[in-house]
Amino acid sequence: MLEINDLIKQFDQPGGGQLTVLDIPQYSLGAGEQAALIGESGGGKTTLLHLIAGLLSATSGSIRVDNLELTQLSEAGRDRFRAATVGYVFQTFNLLPAFSAIENVQLGMAFGGRSVDPTRAAELLGRVGLADRADYRPSQLSVGQQQRVAIARSLAGRPKLLLADEPTANVDPSSAESVLDLILQACRQEDIALLMVTHSVEVAQRFTRVDRLEQINRAFAVQS
Amino acid sequence: MPLLFIAWRNFCYRALSSFLTTLSLTLGVALVVVVLSIYGIITEAFVRNASVGCNLVVGPKGSALQLTLNSVYYLSQPIENLPFTTYMEFFPAERRAAMVEKYGGDPALGERDGKYAAYVGGGFAIPLALGDYFGEYRVVGTTTDFFERLRHGPEVDQPFSFEAGRPFVEYHPEHEVFEAVLGSRVAATMGLSVGDTMNPTHGDPEGKGHGQGFHVVGIMDPTGTPNDRAVFVNLEGFYLLEGHAKPVDTEALIAPPERGNSPGEIPADIDLLTIPEREVTSILVQNRPRMFAVPLQNMINESVQAQAAAPVGEINKLMSMFVGPITKALLAITAITCFVAAVGVLVAIYNSMNDRRRDIAIMRALGARRDSVTVIILLESLIIAVLGGLIGWLLAHLAIYASGGYIEAQTGVQISLWSLSENEIYLLPLVLLLSLIAGLVPALSAYRTDVGTNLSA
Numbered sequence: 001m002l003e004i005n006d007l008i009k010q011f012d013q014p015g016g017g018q019l020t021v022l023d024i025p026q027y028s029l030g031a032g033e034q035a036a037l038i039g040e041s042g043g044g045k046t047t048l049l050h051l052i053a054g055l056l057s058a059t060s061g062s063i064r065v066d067n068l069e070l071t072q073l074s075e076a077g078r079d080r081f082r083a084a085t086v087g088y089v090f091q092t093f094n095l096l097p098a099f100s101a102i103e104n105v106q107l108g109m110a111f112g113g114r115s116v117d118p119t120r121a122a123e124l125l126g127r128v129g130l131a132d133r134a135d136y137r138p139s140q141l142s143v144g145q146q147q148r149v150a151i152a153r154s155l156a157g158r159p160k161l162l163l164a165d166e167p168t169a170n171v172d173p174s175s176a177e178s179v180l181d182l183i184l185q186a187c188r189q190e191d192i193a194l195l196m197v198t199h200s201v202e203v204a205q206r207f208t209r210v211d212r213l214e215q216i217n218r219a220f221a222v223q224s
Numbered sequence: 225m226p227l228l229f230i231a232w233r234n235f236c237y238r239a240l241s242s243f244l245t246t247l248s249l250t251l252g253v254a255l256v257v258v259v260l261s262i263y264g265i266i267t268e269a270f271v272r273n274a275s276v277g278c279n280l281v282v283g284p285k286g287s288a289l290q291l292t293l294n295s296v297y298y299l300s301q302p303i304e305n306l307p308f309t310t311y312m313e314f315f316p317a318e319r320r321a322a323m324v325e326k327y328g329g330d331p332a333l334g335e336r337d338g339k340y341a342a343y344v345g346g347g348f349a350i351p352l353a354l355g356d357y358f359g360e361y362r363v364v365g366t367t368t369d370f371f372e373r374l375r376h377g378p379e380v381d382q383p384f385s386f387e388a389g390r391p392f393v394e395y396h397p398e399h400e401v402f403e404a405v406l407g408s409r410v411a412a413t414m415g416l417s418v419g420d421t422m423n424p425t426h427g428d429p430e431g432k433g434h435g436q437g438f439h440v441v442g443i444m445d446p447t448g449t450p451n452d453r454a455v456f457v458n459l460e461g462f463y464l465l466e467g468h469a470k471p472v473d474t475e476a477l478i479a480p481p482e483r484g485n486s487p488g489e490i491p492a493d494i495d496l497l498t499i500p501e502r503e504v505t506s507i508l509v510q511n512r513p514r515m516f517a518v519p520l521q522n523m524i525n526e527s528v529q530a531q532a533a534a535p536v537g538e539i540n541k542l543m544s545m546f547v548g549p550i551t552k553a554l555l556a557i558t559a560i561t562c563f564v565a566a567v568g569v570l571v572a573i574y575n576s577m578n579d580r581r582r583d584i585a586i587m588r589a590l591g592a593r594r595d596s597v598t599v600i601i602l603l604e605s606l607i608i609a610v611l612g613g614l615i616g617w618l619l620a621h622l623a624i625y626a627s628g629g630y631i632e633a634q635t636g637v638q639i640s641l642w643s644l645s646e647n648e649i650y651l652l653p654l655v656l657l658l659s660l661i662a663g664l665v666p667a668l669s670a671y672r673t674d675v676g677t678n679l680s681a
Contacts (some may be wrong), residue, residue, distance in 0.1 A: 047676075053589065055588070055675045056676050079591055082590075083590070090679065096584075096586060102626065107230075107587070111587070111591035111592040153590075
């Protein structure tokens with residue numbers, strides 16, 4: 001599902017020169033596989049997810065997702081790829097405040113030339129336990145409820161790969177547990193590969209496969 | 225999910241900002257529509273006022289426009305006067321002889337046809353004598369032909385009707401030759417009604433009052449023409465006012481009048497002015513067939529004393545001279561108002577961009593293309609333009625429609641809710657275009673939004 005080879009991501013530094021944030025010789029994830037990628041804050045976890053989602057371009061190297069070489073795709077191609085293949089759960093939920101819960105879920109299938117399936121949106125909202133909150137705005141939902149809506153939205157487009165960026169970091173411990181359960185269960189049910197980045201050992205312990213970013217990222221060794 | 229729906233949701237979410245921006249555009253559009261409509265009403269009022277039922281105005285040599293303004297619009301000052309004999313030139317020998325017999329004058333005048341008589345054909349020539357005032361309103365000395373022959377209205381086919389009373393008659397046993405008819409506005413503002421007496425002042429509104437009063441016998445219905453603000457008096461009575469008789473050459477040949485005493489005829493014991501003592505300020509001429517108007521106008525203009533002007537032509541010249549530039553100024557105001565409103569749209573949406581960069585980044589993360597988020601911002605701008613444009617247009621028309629009674633009373637122009645003024649149909653497309661252009665700046669900002677930075681923010 002995911003195959004990374006010789007991936008390098010550099011950013012321009014304000015004082016000139018370039019900072020290498022990621023230098024990953026090889027990393028892969030099988031179809032339907034679930035992995036936690038643990039790393040410290042500022043270690044490049046979010047950057048890696050953005051690269052896999054096609055939100056950022058790699059400086060060099062190869063990222064293949066579902067047999068598509070992202071580094072060869074145009075920006076429009078990456079947009080289509082993202083809409084069709086990837087689901088994304090953010091640390092800060094990133095729900096659109098102008099839309100109701102059900103509409104936020106529908107937005108997950110609104111782009112990339114697909115048609116919105118209201119039945120699936122309602123079914124997903126029901127699956128995360130918010131069927132009765134369909135018309136609520138994000139500001140009317142609790143933090144945990146917001147993250148559950150975000151999970152439903154990430155699943156709306158039937159992705160093959162779900163990227164989760166510290167999804168439990170901003171919710172209370174009891175909600176964190178249920179959020180994690182929801183993600184893991186949904187990915188299992190729909191055979192979605194899951195890559196969750198986290199700095200939490202407790203969260204990582206829920207996964208059978210746990211990778212450490214420091215171990216796969218050569219740039220980390222150089223920086224430290 | 226259609227992009228329009230997303231744009232609409234964003235519009236609704238920023239309710240106060242959206243409302244204020246739309247309101248500003250609404251008021252701008254309403255202002256423009258009102259200005260254009262007022263211009264349209266003024267133009268129509270001018271044009272319909274020029275359609276006074278005559279196709280030529282004859283007066284002394286001078287400015288044709290001034291002649292039209294003072295004889296048709298009762299504005300400006302009369303140029304000079306014409307001898308009564310010029311008026312007689314519009315009649316055949318028989319009528320001329322009757323005039324000599326009635327008023328007294330050179331019998332030779334009645335021995336030939338007037339030189340313009342053949343051109344008048346089945347039409348008419350109505351004399352006007354101006355120079356006196358009643359308050360700020362003009363007093364017009366004329367004959368009963370004014371009410372019997374002249375027509376008004378959009379098709380120039382409506383006879384004058386009376387809110388009260390009747391038109392004056394040439395002679396009334398009680399009022400003799402001193403009867404007056406008031407235009408609707410004169411009656412309303414001067415507070416006169418049928419049965420009252422009005423005293424004209426000589427020369428200007430502040431001038432000395434004539435001792436002789438006229439009995440008000442009729443008040444006209446509103447016509448939407450300058451006749452609403454004039455007082456019409458019997459020409460014979462007008463002539464008899466102090467200072468209105470032209471000094472006569474003592475050697476002039478004047479046969480005394482030979483009036484009988486038949487009913488309705490002016491009795492012989494009333495001393496009417498003789499023909500040499502009479503003058504007219506202008507003559508309203510309607511000729512039949514109308515094809516004779518041009519040769520008649522040329523013939524009169526070739527004469528030594530008189531000129532003939534076509535009121536509609538003169539007013540059109542005036543319109544193109546003054547109203548043309550005003551139109552351009554109004555259109556400039558329109559464009560500036562629309563531009564300012566469009567800048568308001570730009571500022572409002574652009575200011576909201578800081579708040580919504582994150583939203584845009586989220587949509588991009590969900591698979592939205594750059595051009596999709598650009599279109600969403602442009603659609604928001606269009607929503608504001610369509611709502612502001614339509615509500616503003618409707619508001620302006622409702623306001624104009626609500627003022628319809630007042631406008632009709634003042635100008636005679638009837639207003640319907642859907643009366644469109646010239647250039648108005650271009651307004652909405654112009655507003656849409658300007659708003660689209662205004663939306664381009666924030667849309668470009670949306671296009672350039674960096675997803676990574678704004679998602680992490």
